[in-house]
Amino acid sequence: MLDLSKYQSIGEALRDALDQYANEVCLIEADREREKERLTYRDFKERAHPLAKALQDAGFTAGSRASIIMTNQSKWLISAYAVFFTGGVLVPLDYKLTPDEQWQLLKHSSATVLITEYPIWRQLSASPGRAAATNVQTVLITEAPANADLAGAKRWEEFRGTGDPVFVVRKRADTACIVYSSGTGGRPKGCMMTHENYLEQCVALTSIYPFWPGVRYLSILPTNHAIDFMVGFFGPFTCGAAVVHLRTLRPEYVREAFSKYKITYVSLVPLVLKNLQKGLQARFDALPPGKRNIFDALIGLNKLLTKSRPRLGISRLLLKQVHEAFGGELRAVIVGGAFSEPQTLQFFYDLGIPVANGYGLTEAGTAITVNDLKPFRADTVGKPLPGMEVCILNPAADGVGEVAVRSKTVMAGYLNEPELTAETIVDGWLMTGDLGRFDGAGHLQLTGRKKNMIVTEEGKNIYPEDIETVFESLPVKEFCVFAANYIWPKRSMTGEKLVLTLHLEPGQEYSEEISQDINARNHRLINYKRIHGVVLLDEDFPRTASLKIKRNVLAERLAKLDSSTAILPL
């Protein structure tokens, strides 16, 4: 691994990695059963440098911002490297957002360059949101068909400069990426992540889960997500490892990839992990009684032998068929993005497949705590990573309080939001809005949320303010969306739901017509952003002098209602 303490920027470290590991494979890209691409670090450099030169020729310079909206693939990483090489700031956006949401964030970020895929550009270029984002001057699109209407964009494949690009030096404190942790509808939260944030996070994470040449990481989580950016790009690249991309995320091709490419690490969201568990459990249950008894005995033996630490060699020997289904080389599954149920984590560990569960926030530079497997604990989110100071603010009698973090990995702040930044980072401590406590062994246990938001099992952070626009002009006196747990706190980080609070007009009834209207509007939202119920409140919502709803005061009033009867299902 490169000694990252010597480096000032992501671009500088990646530049040296491309030379140091020139002959190692860095990227494999597959589309269904077809392998589309296999690149060495040398090939990667040969693809990236002409792009970097063309960007420079087009006036892209230190501090210029370029956004990438792409599914996981080699061109994502090649483009990102070209941006860093030229001293630019990367704005990775979620390809699953709607075109209007993407334009909003493009405008907010002041990106001048957009790099995207033809199918995404087809939607984006036709969206009315485009008119407002005049800052986007250059659009590069990949894989456009020969006769396609490019709608003002240029072909990524043809955007190549001649001659060598000039490497642009950046300092550790400079912004490397603007990562949106939320805010597509209300107040965009663009986390300004510095080069130091990434360099320090990489050192901390790889000290526990190392990469080296020959390691293969299966990149499934979107690369715009902080986790995949770190463990599916920067981490493996600075260690000479390879990243495997799948253009189709159908379960059968994902399953096949494990054995076909001998995957070492993979990151998954809890939903996918649970689905894998379900599939495996069904196969175990279908075993004839004799075989099942032997299998259960082998699991029992494995549990005994791996009680204090993982022993991959022994587990692979005892539970050969299970491990072969995962390619036989899997060292750990990294699970993140949302809270995982302990019994799912334990299920995999008992099979000899360690699950690296942890806890993190984009604002904190990905991971804050991680399970170090010494020994494995399914009931916690692990211990703080090296370099992380974690404390519990104002703990109650049971030790539970808000989790706060201080480290070199904490973001510089939110873009264009000094007040929000000041509320979030106080005296150098990042207020996470999550509730938790430390146990006697120094492991963090999360118990709930203080903030008005939900995290789905797919790892999506949903803020109520971001979905309220869809209910605008609803024929009621006033409305407000809440996370149910924010109103009625419960000691859980799973099964979180959003509810719509309504104050009807005097004499108005909650009719079938209103219910249908709400349902129709709800369906305009992507499935994981939808509300799950309605709460009626027959009083005026408390408001500020500028007529904004005082959400915390309203939540206190709603809390007096009985949640078991107050939430009307849709």
Place this chain on the structure above:
Amino acid sequence: MRTLEQTTQEVLDLAAKHFQLPAGSLAPGDDFFKKLGIDSLQTLEMLSRLENHFGIELPDYEVQGVSDFKTLAERIQSRL
């Protein structure tokens, strides 16, 4: 060549069979996340079934944001 109506009906029949629902219990305008109570992963499994049935490949981006059978059938129809 199938008509869009035929394609839609085959999509509904196949989805009902895949999720063990009575034939005719699904309608073109139904939101499959809500009606079937499925998550994004189960949707991908259903898509694989549909691809095999129609003998086509539906790239992931084509079904991005689609949540009702009618739109899904239209996307399939455009690839037949």
